[in-house]
Amino acid sequence: MTPFDIVVTRQGARFMGRTFPCSIGRGGIVPARAKREGDGATPDGTHRIVGMLYHPARLTPPADWALPTAPSGGWSDDSADPDYNLMVRLPHGHSHERLQRPDPLYDLILITDWNWPQAEPGRGSAIFLHTWRRPRFPTAGCVAFARADLLWIARRIKHRTRLIIRR
Structure with missing residues (x-):
């Protein structure tokens, strides 16, 4: 472990000597091998941060490598989609999440390498770090x-x- 790692447990997150309250999936933290699409669980293990997205109408770029989302941006969560667990352009013919939402949940997204870039269908998609709905309110598997x-x-x-x- 390094000081640049974000360490998450059921009790919260540690990063750079600070502790932060956070939310995890409604299904709790599960072994990565047991993670499935739609189970609401957060997979254990070590995941790289591979991207940062921000809503340009609501935030300035928090880092020089952050990319803006667009109204046509989505993320496929459909195991039958050839673009499963990848960013897609809307409209999209498979189930997906919009990256620009009316609420602030996805105003800032840190993307992890969970089941990416070669996604195994059904193993789970989009383990993001994002803004919570309210303190400690569970997510669909992300960390908020x-x-x-x-x-x-x-x-x-x-x-x-x-x-x-x-x-």
Whole structure:
């Protein structure tokens, strides 16, 4: 482990000497081998942060490598889609999530390498770090933070930052 790793447990997250409250999936933290699409669980293990997206109408870029989302941006969560667990352009003929939402959940997204880039169908998609709905409210499997905390983290992560999820 390095100081640049984000370590998440059921109790919260640690990063650069600070502790942050966070939310995990409604299904709890499960062994990575047991993770399935739609189970609401957060997979344990070490995951690289492979991208950062932000809503350009709501935020300035938190890092020089962050990319803006577009109204046509989506993320496939359909196991039958050849683009499963990849960013897609909307409209899209398979089930997907919109990356620009009316609520602030995806105003800032840190993308992990969970089941990416060669996704195994049904193993789970889109394990993101994003803004929570409200404190400790469970996610669909992602890790969520208060907006101010997520921004603080996003401004300090490095290309070598990993998300380490422990049961």
